Amino acid sequence: xxxxGVFVCHCGENIGRTVDCARVARELGELPGVAHAVDxxxxxxxxxxxxxxxxxxxxxxxxxxxxxxxxxxxxxTFRRACSASGLNPYLCEMANIREHCSWIHEDRQAATAKAIxxxxxxxxxxxxxxxxxxxxxxxxxxxxxxxxxxxxxxAALDIAEGGGEVVLVEKEPSIGGHMSQLSETFPTLDCSxxxxxxxxxxVYQHPRIKLLAFSEVEAVGGYxxxxxxxxxxxxxxxxxxxxxxxxxxxxVCPNKKVPSEFDQELGRRxxxxxxxxxxxxxxxxxxxxxCALFKGRAKGFKEDACGKCKQACGREAIDFEQxxxxxxxxxxxxxxxxxxxxxxxxxxxxxxxxxxYGEYGYGEIPDVIDGLQFERLASASGPTGxxxxxxxxxxxxxxxxxxxCIGSRDAAKGIEYxxxxxxxxxxxxxxxxxxKVHDGRAYVFYMDIRAxxxxxDEFTRRAIEKEGAIYLRGRVSKLERAGDVIKVYGADxxxxxxxxxxxxxxxxxxxxxxxxxxxxxxxxxSISYDAHGFINEAHPKLRPVETSTAGVFVxxxxxxxxxxxxxxxxxxxxxTKVLGLFSNKxxxxxxxxxxxxxxxxxxxxxxxxxxxxxxxxxxxLKDGEGNLNKVAAHVNKGVCQGCGTCQATCPSKSxxxxxxxxxxxxxxxxxx
Amino acid sequence: MKELRQIAxxxxxxxxxxxxxxxEEGPRGARxxxxxxxxxxxxxxFDARCVQNLATYLSPRxxxxxxxxxxxxxxxxxxxxxxxxxxxxxxxxxxxxxxLGVRCGGVVREPTMPASLTAETVADRCGICETRxxxxxxxxxxxxxxxxxRVTRREEQIAALMQKTPQERFAFWSQQxxxxxxxxxxxxxxxxxxxxxxxxxxxxxxxxxSSSHPRANFAWQMTRVMHQAGxxxxxxxxxxxxxxxxxxNLLTRYTAQSVEKRFGHKPSDDPSIAAPIGTFRSDDxxxxxx
Numbered sequence: 001x002x003x004x005g006v007f008v009c010h011c012g013e014n015i016g017r018t019v020d021c022a023r024v025a026r027e028l029g030e031l032p033g034v035a036h037a038v039d040x041x042x043x044x045x046x047x048x049x050x051x052x053x054x055x056x057x058x059x060x061x062x063x064x065x066x067x068x069x070x071x072x073x074x075x076x077t078f079r080r081a082c083s084a085s086g087l088n089p090y091l092c093e094m095a096n097i098r099e100h101c102s103w104i105h106e107d108r109q110a111a112t113a114k115a116i117x118x119x120x121x122x123x124x125x126x127x128x129x130x131x132x133x134x135x136x137x138x139x140x141x142x143x144x145x146x147x148x149x150x151x152x153x154x155a156a157l158d159i160a161e162g163g164g165e166v167v168l169v170e171k172e173p174s175i176g177g178h179m180s181q182l183s184e185t186f187p188t189l190d191c192s193x194x195x196x197x198x199x200x201x202x203v204y205q206h207p208r209i210k211l212l213a214f215s216e217v218e219a220v221g222g223y224x225x226x227x228x229x230x231x232x233x234x235x236x237x238x239x240x241x242x243x244x245x246x247x248x249x250x251x252v253c254p255n256k257k258v259p260s261e262f263d264q265e266l267g268r269r270x271x272x273x274x275x276x277x278x279x280x281x282x283x284x285x286x287x288x289x290x291c292a293l294f295k296g297r298a299k300g301f302k303e304d305a306c307g308k309c310k311q312a313c314g315r316e317a318i319d320f321e322q323x324x325x326x327x328x329x330x331x332x333x334x335x336x337x338x339x340x341x342x343x344x345x346x347x348x349x350x351x352x353x354x355x356x357y358g359e360y361g362y363g364e365i366p367d368v369i370d371g372l373q374f375e376r377l378a379s380a381s382g383p384t385g386x387x388x389x390x391x392x393x394x395x396x397x398x399x400x401x402x403x404x405c406i407g408s409r410d411a412a413k414g415i416e417y418x419x420x421x422x423x424x425x426x427x428x429x430x431x432x433x434x435x436k437v438h439d440g441r442a443y444v445f446y447m448d449i450r451a452x453x454x455x456x457d458e459f460t461r462r463a464i465e466k467e468g469a470i471y472l473r474g475r476v477s478k479l480e481r482a483g484d485v486i487k488v489y490g491a492d493x494x495x496x497x498x499x500x501x502x503x504x505x506x507x508x509x510x511x512x513x514x515x516x517x518x519x520x521x522x523x524x525x526s527i528s529y530d531a532h533g534f535i536n537e538a539h540p541k542l543r544p545v546e547t548s549t550a551g552v553f554v555x556x557x558x559x560x561x562x563x564x565x566x567x568x569x570x571x572x573x574x575x576t577k578v579l580g581l582f583s584n585k586x587x588x589x590x591x592x593x594x595x596x597x598x599x600x601x602x603x604x605x606x607x608x609x610x611x612x613x614x615x616x617x618x619x620x621l622k623d624g625e626g627n628l629n630k631v632a633a634h635v636n637k638g639v640c641q642g643c644g645t646c647q648a649t650c651p652s653k654s655x656x657x658x659x660x661x662x663x664x665x666x667x668x669x670x671x672x
Numbered sequence: 673m674k675e676l677r678q679i680a681x682x683x684x685x686x687x688x689x690x691x692x693x694x695x696e697e698g699p700r701g702a703r704x705x706x707x708x709x710x711x712x713x714x715x716x717x718f719d720a721r722c723v724q725n726l727a728t729y730l731s732p733r734x735x736x737x738x739x740x741x742x743x744x745x746x747x748x749x750x751x752x753x754x755x756x757x758x759x760x761x762x763x764x765x766x767x768x769x770x771x772l773g774v775r776c777g778g779v780v781r782e783p784t785m786p787a788s789l790t791a792e793t794v795a796d797r798c799g800i801c802e803t804r805x806x807x808x809x810x811x812x813x814x815x816x817x818x819x820x821x822r823v824t825r826r827e828e829q830i831a832a833l834m835q836k837t838p839q840e841r842f843a844f845w846s847q848q849x850x851x852x853x854x855x856x857x858x859x860x861x862x863x864x865x866x867x868x869x870x871x872x873x874x875x876x877x878x879x880x881x882s883s884s885h886p887r888a889n890f891a892w893q894m895t896r897v898m899h900q901a902g903x904x905x906x907x908x909x910x911x912x913x914x915x916x917x918x919x920x921n922l923l924t925r926y927t928a929q930s931v932e933k934r935f936g937h938k939p940s941d942d943p944s945i946a947a948p949i950g951t952f953r954s955d956d957x958x959x960x961x962x
Contacts, residue, residue, distance in 0.1 A: 600869045602732075604761040609950035630732070631762065648951060651899050652867035653874055666877035 002127045003035035006062040006119060007052055009043035009068035011098055016041075020112040024067060027116050033127055035059050044074050049081040056085040063126040064092040066211070070099050088131035090591065090659055095122040117672055124671040125664045132591040132658055137638045139225040140332035141165065141582045146217055146521070147301070149177020150305045151556025151567040152337035153199050158575030159335075164582050167329045169231055170213045174279035175200055177339055179387040181262060181372060183379035183386070185564060187459035193278060193381065200280040213281055218326065220524045223615075223639035224551030225332045225587050234498040235322040237272070237286035242317035244295045244564040245282035249309035249318060250274065260383070260505065264373040266391055267383030272309045272318075276381065293320060333551050333578040334525065336535055337571060338518060340557035342370055342409040343415065343511035350516065353414035360479045360508070366392040367486060368479060368506045371425055378432045388436050390505045397440065397504030400433055401488045403476050404446045407511030415511045415532065420561040422509035423450045427460040429507060430469035442469045443501055445476050445490050453565070472499060479506060481639045512561040525552050525614050535559045545574040549613065550641065553577050592659040593640035596646060599656040601632040607646035607655055608633060615639035616646060673718060676746065676813050679772060681713035683744050689770050690741025693729050695722040701783035702728065708740060718746065718814070718830040719786040723779045723795065725907035728863035729752035730764050744770035744810075748779070750797070752806035752941040753905035754863035759943035761903075763866050766943065773809025780821025782912070791821045796921065797908045799823030808941040829919075830926050846886060849893060851916040858910035858920055859896065862902050871895060897923045900933040902948040905939045 006028040010016035021039040036059045040048050043066060057062055066078045071094040079089035097115040101557030105111040141164055145156045148170030156166045168175070179185075180200075182192035194246065203209050212231055219230040238249075253270035260269040262276050269275075271291040274284050286309070288294040296305030310318040345357040356362050368392045369377075380386040390397050404426055409590040423446070430442035449471070451457040463469045476490040485502040492499045514533040522529045527547040529538040535554045538546035545553050553574040556567035581587075596607075598621060608616040619634035633655070635646070647655045653662060680692040684707070694716040696705035702721040706729075709711055726745050729737045737743070747755060752773060760762040778789055778798030785793055798820045805812060833841055843893045856872070861863045872880045872892055880895060881888035896910075911921040930936050934957045935948040 279746075600867075602763070602867045604763065604866075606761070606950040609946070651871065652869055653871050653879070654869075662874075662879075663877050666879075 001064055002033040003059065003061050004033055004063040004065060004123055004126055005049075005052070005055045005059065006034055006037040006123065007055075007064065007066045007068075008037070008039040008097075008115075008119070009048070009066065010039065010041045011069060011102075015098050015102040015115075017113045018105055018108055019097060019115045019559050020108065021115075022096070023112055024115050024119060028067075028119055031120060033111075034123060035061060040423060043184050044066050044077055049077070052078065053085040054079050056087050061087065061304045062091065063123075064128060065095055065119060065122050065126050067095040067097045067115065067122075069094070070096050090132040091126065091129050093126050093129065095119040102140055109248055109534060121668040121671040122273075125668040128661070128664045128667055129659070135589040135591050135593065135637050136586045137223075137225050137589065138586055139582060139584055140227075140330050142167065142170065142329070142331045143228050143333045143335060143578050143582075144217075144227065144329060144331040145335045145337060145514070147177070147337035147339055147341045147556070148175030148203075148213065149337060149556060149567075150179040150196065150199075150210075150564055151339065151562075151571040152177070152335070153196075153203055153569035154568045155335045155337055155555050155575045155578075156209050157199065157206065158572050159578050160206050160293060162575065162579040162582075163581060164208070166206075166209045167229075167231075167331060168209055168211050169217060170211070170217050171216045171234075173214045173236070173274065173283075173285040174275050174281070175203060175211065175213060175277075176276075176280065178372070179564060180276065181379070182375050183382070184428065184432060185455070186424045187455040188235070189428070189431070191380075193379075197278045197280075200278070204280045206521070209482075211281065212327070213283075214285060214334065217521060220334070220526075221614075222330075223613075223636065224549075225581070226638060227331045227334060227551065229329050229331060229334070231327050231329060233325045233327060235324050236283065237288070237318060237320055237322050238284050239317045239322075240281065240283050242315045243283045244315060244317075245272070245274070246314070247284075248312040248314065249284055252308045252312040254306065254308060255290055255292060258287065263376045264370075266369075266373055280474065284601070286320075289598040293629055333553065333581050334572045335553045335555055335571075335578065336521070336525065336527070336547070336558055336635065337555045337567075337574075338521065338558040338665050340516045341515050341560065342510045342515050343413075344370075345406060345508060345510060351414070354407075355413050357413075359477060360406075361481075365481055365506075366390075366480060366487060367397075367504065368508065370508050370510045371422065371429070374429055374507045375425075378429070378436070381632070386436070388433060388440075395504065396437060398437070399441045399443070399501065399503050400505045400507060401476075401486075401501055401503040402429060402442065402507045402509065404442045404444065404509045405475075406508040408509075409447065413511075415461075415513070415534070417561070418450060419452070419509070419512040421512065421563045423448075424453070424456060424461065424563065424605075426507075426509050427451075427469070430463050431467045434467050435468070442471055443488075443503075444471045445474055446471060447473070447475070453563070474499070512557060514558055520530050525549060525553075545570055545577055551581065589638070590642065591658060592642045593637050594635045594642065594644070594655050594657050596633045596635055597654045598632040598634070599654065600650055600652055601630075602654070603631045603633065605650065606635060606649045606651065610645045610649045612643065612645065613639050613641050615641075673716070676774070677713045677716050678716055678860065679712040679811050679813065680707060680744065682715055683770060684708070684710040684713065688742075689744040691737070691810070692716070692744045692746070692772075693726050693737070694718070694746040694772070695724070695726075698783075701785070703783065706737065706740065716746070718774050720779050720789050721783045721785065722746075722748070723783045725754055725861075725863050725909050726752050727751045728861060728909070729753060730758055730769060731863065731866040732763055733866050733868065742768060742770075744772055746772045746774055746813075747806055748774055748776040748943065749803035749806045750776075750905055750907045752808045753865075753939045754775065754907060756808050756888065756941040756943040757864050757903055757905060757939070757947075758866070758938075760945075760947060761866075763803065769810075771806075771809045773806040773812045775805045775812070775814040775817045777804065777817030789820055789922070791823050794821050794823055795908060796823065796826035797906050798924075799825070800827065807943050808943070816818075826921065826925060830922055830929070833922065834926075845890070848918050849889040850886055852884055852889040852893070852918060853916060854882065854892065855915060856887065857913040857915060861909045861913040862900075863907065863909070864900060864905065865896075885949075892922070893923065897927050900924055901927045902935065902937055903939075904928055 008025045023041040025037040082092040083089045218232045221228045255271040259265035260267040272286045292306040347362040376382040451460045474491040474493040478489040480487040488501040555571040555574040621629045692707040695702045696715040779792045880891045
């Protein structure tokens with residue numbers, strides 16, 4: 001006969017007000033197998049816990065049921081108390097008679113009857129509980145950081161400074177991300193590159209950071225503490241070990257007319273190029289699409305059409321035959337920091353939900369540019385050397401109209417959220433413009449000004465009150481080319497008047513969207529993302545940098561639109577989580593994971609298909625002579641998160657979740 | 673028929689397979705045949721009486737058949753769907769079976785009936801079947817076949833049942849399932865029921881009581897049909913095997929209709945098309961979540 005102890009908590013008045021706790025204890029005490037039943041005012045208090053400990057020792061209990069609050073609240077408390085008295089903690093369970101009973105009912109009689117039922121069900125379950133031991137797994141003290149923008153850089157540096165090793169993967173030829181493209185930063189107007197590039201160099205020189213630029217994550221296997229990541233190193237056509245970054249190859253490259261990605265296509269670059277002078281690593285990449293040699297080879301030319309860069313290279317670093325290669329890195333934690341891209345107003349959109357802006361000419365008007373393009377025009381390192389010129393004819397624009405919320409907060413365009421950074425950078429743009437073109441007029445069409453942040457509201461007020469920006473509350477219905485100018489038809493909803501402005505240039509604050517390919521990366525990592533492709537945090541308030549997969553963390557604008565301070569704070573938070581993980585020699589995991597009864601498993605692998613974490617493996621079962629008997633499912637305990645989807649899916653009921661076996665749940669239900 | 677026998681004999685002579693699973697003339701019409709010697713290939717037949725779904729003999733649960741060695745199996749289009757199901761769910765490897773696909777113009781309701789197809793004799797499922805030949809095969813045998821007589825009596829019966837109130841439907845099924853003797857013939861004949869241990873045989877806990885009383889019978893059939901949702905190939909064998917004549921096909925067919933309506937999925941003989949169970953698509957219909 002089992003010897004279960006039942007401990008009924010009043011939770012002060014929280015439970016006691018609606019539930020007759022003494023009666024619950026009395027009735028439960030009469031159940032077969034219940035050796036001890038008491039009620040107490042505050043079971044989670046020290047004296048309350050002492051009641052549990054004493055009863056285990058004195059009455060020789062082999063199971064404990066605490067009828068109190070939600071197990072989310074105090075299960076650990078009571079399991080620890082049991083453990084301290086020598087009882088396996090997994091023989092202790094909670095019956096929730098607070099959230100599930102006293103808080104939601106008023107009738108004392110009925111609530112008491114329900115509390116008795118709920119507790120009795122758990123007593124029946126605990127009678128079938130088995131002792132479980134926590135799962136211990138070793139930790140690889142290396143982290144993978146995906147994305148080398150400011151968030152990735154900050155996370156990498158913080159982890160490395162904390163003693164961990166870091167592999168930083170960046171898909172572009174250089175780290176730096178969008179921050180390296182910005183001219184100045186709000187709200188202090190300090191130069192973006194001046195504060196960023198020293199950090200980039202720090203990354204490059206750090207003994208514990210391994211930088212893999214121009215690389216992408218190909219596949220992710222394993223689990224917290226023990227990930228195995230396959231990384232594709234894209235072919236640069238330049239041997240990184242030989243190149244010294246002298247730049248000779250670039251200066252001889254005959255194709256100097258390739259639109260520069262770094263300059264948002266407002267400037268030009270060569271076919272073999274370093275994206276910008278402060279690039280890290282300072283090693284060129286050969287763009288095969290625009291290289292005469294590769295274009296010739298694609299057409300089937302017998303002889304190579306060019307080869308000037310190779311001849312010019314004094315270190316024989318250029319290798320036209322280089323192919324993509326793969327490296328595998330073992331890491332214990334992963335930080336996703338892939339950043340954002342800007343929404344394009346063009347006709348072609350990646351998904352049917354997103355829609356372009358026909359009323360703005362689908363982006364076909366040359367002097368209608370986006371915010372990042374304006375950053376390049378304003379930047380001293382940009383294509384115009386920091387002189388504001390319009391792209392069409394190089395004329396200095398005397399009137400610029402800035403439009404906020406392009407795509408953002410517009411369900412009809414498929415983007416309901418606020419992009420957060422636009423209000424601030426538009427204010428910044430108006431100032432940068434005024435600082436460079438003193439007689440220029442900056443108009444801003446806005447919906448609301450959202451300037452919540454330290455020094456932010458002061459900054460926008462400064463743009464309006466001191467720097468002469470003209471803010472008009474309303475939307476623009478149409479942009480139209482009219483000779484030399486762009487006619488901007490809008491509404492000023494505060495005066496109720498329609499407004500028409502002849503603009504020399506229009507700057508669109510287009511919405512912040514996650515990077516393309518984020519979904520496939522998220523699927524490789526088994527982390528969840530929202531309808532827009534932003535990575536979901538594990539809890540919106542309490543676990544903001546964790547994801548749905550243990551050991552994978554998130555930082556920066558891939559989680560939601562973020563400005564630089566937010567991205568950096570998030571990156572440091574993620575780094576702290578990683579370092580916390582690394583401070584353990586071994587990880588202890590809850591043993592409530594799925595196990596497969598291999599002798600009953602038919603090997604249909606529905607479980608493999610439904611497992612959100614990739615925890616189900618195929619295991620070959622052989623007889624004594626080594627002949628293959630069958631292939632059965634096997635759950636990797638390190639990866640399993642105990643969600644139970646496999647258990648629900650298994651047609652032959654050959655999967656059991658430890659601590660929640662069919663038998664336990666069945667008994668609990670039957671007791672009701 | 674000649675072509676079928678020749679191919680079967682050659683496969684056996686060459687040692688490409690150890691057994692050819694097909695149909696032969698039996699004392700009560702067409703029946704399953706397991707041909708292991710080339711000279712016995714003469715026994716094989718194929719006509720409108722070849723009702724049985726032979727894919728069921730490929731299931732690893734049939735140890736006596738598996739023990740014979742690599743098999744070739746004669747497959748009508750609906751049988752090919754079951755073979756695809758077994759491949760899809762890792763029960764059979766594609767390279768471990770030779771599929772002798774036969775062009776099919778429908779079959780009669782029972783293998784004991786004469787091989788002439790009329791609106792009265794044609795099997796209910798063939799009355800709406802659109803597939804005249806399988807796409808999953810190694811050899812495709814026979815002349816192109818005409819469409820079987822079109823009958824919709826089963827669909828009408830389902831529609832009529834769905835017109836009734838839930839109480840009336842419950843009464844109808846109570847009456848039907850009262851007769852169930854829990855012989856599990858529906859399970860044993862089914863090509864897609866291949867679990868080593870059926871949930872109905874589990875004892876810890878007893879999910880489904882094994883005695884035959886209404887509650888247990890309901891639990892059994894509901895479980896069986898739900899396990900077949902999106903997997904059933906509509907071969908009709910469960911109903912044909914039922915010794916007490918419960919119209920089980922109405923249940924499986926209605927489930928298939930629901931799966932098609934909800935998930936746009938029809939049973940297919942392409943093993944690479946995933947069944948809805950265990951498949952998540954972001955555009956899955958979710959109107960049941962309120």
